[in-house]
Amino acid sequence: MPKVVDHEERRRRIAETLRRIAADEGLEAVSLGQVAAAAGISKGQVQHYFPNKDAMLRYAVRTLRDQVERQVAAGAADAPPDLRTVLVALLPLDDESRTEALVANAFVWRAFKDDEIAAWFRAGYEQLREALAALVEAELGLAGLDAAREADLLLALTAGLADAVLLGHRTGDEAAELIDLHLRRLPGGR
Amino acid sequence: MPKVVDHEERRRRIAETLRRIAADEGLEAVSLGQVAAAAGISKGQVQHYFPNKDAMLRYAVRTLRDQVERQVAAGAADAPPDLRTVLVALLPLDDESRTEALVANAFVWRAFKDDEIAAWFRAGYEQLREALAALVEAELGLAGLDAAREADLLLALTAGLADAVLLGHRTGDEAAELIDLHLRRLPGGR
DNA sequence: TGTTTTGCGATACGATCGGATTGTAAAGAG
């Protein structure tokens, strides 16, 4: 057996470069050549680790989700997770989360056509929904259907606010304030 | 002067074809050749009416906004406009509004890079925001900052729900129900 | 009835795309 390399590590580095390009210039600027050049490797190497472009894009989505999870986890690192903290952590407030949000947005359209990407979006949505429902239960004393519906509401609201912030329609502070306004009005809320 | 044609009509027809392609296959499938072929005209004719591809895309966005306005106006055609009716009209519930939402979504990323497209998105947002604020004032008796903030909340929530419906995370009925749940909780609400 | 101007089809151009092919250096296996 020849030269030993960490395949997963190579793929991860390529995917990171891909996401950087996608965040900076959009998915349409992502090509095998561009990714290779930006990563400082040859086109052949990219081809060596991904059978085709779609596989590369799908991998980039998969590892993006890991990043988002880490982002939320970091936002609620200290103390037990807090509903407001988690929601605000989903907003694109700093450069890093803004980049992530941009990349996710760039992939949204792909999700309409690519079932595998759609599945990852769906899984991310469900996971977040369940986590939020659990927090709603814990903090507001709601359970079952009510908690689930409140979680849907919160998720939709936060997603809409995140888009508004990305597009510059609202500032991050305004978005956080609006989340607070909504939370204050929840039954059982403080 | 030679053959007389309605330039605006030609451009409108081209833009409609462009949006159809964008809704079906995404913005990346939009090319001069594809648009021309789908519209049953020659590539040269498309070039005759638009100086370049970007101008064509911008025109398609501009006339898309007209469509959305007509959609909302039609949704609230009879009787004085009703807050709930307007919000639900913004959801992608039928094929037509789903197509519009898909096209708008396809253009969102362009708005990050193209200032003219961004301006149209911004203008649409502000217009909707003001209309909603007026409805909030009329129906809930709120005024000024409160009405504006409630409008922001409603707009973000509806946008988030629209995306969730588009991605198949929620059904249209569920989204409408969630809007009702939120409205029921507003101060001054019925 | 020329002349001119516009509408638009046809085609050519250079760039870039995703993917396939080929060549080669390196490193464990025997």
Added chain:
DNA sequence: CTCTTTACAATCCGATCGTATCGCAAAACA
């Protein structure tokens, strides 16, 4: 050392892209 397998670089391919150019038919004006 030899052989085989892997990692990767280089290059080529056909297709498609946006844009430029050329040519001509139709129509209003002279």
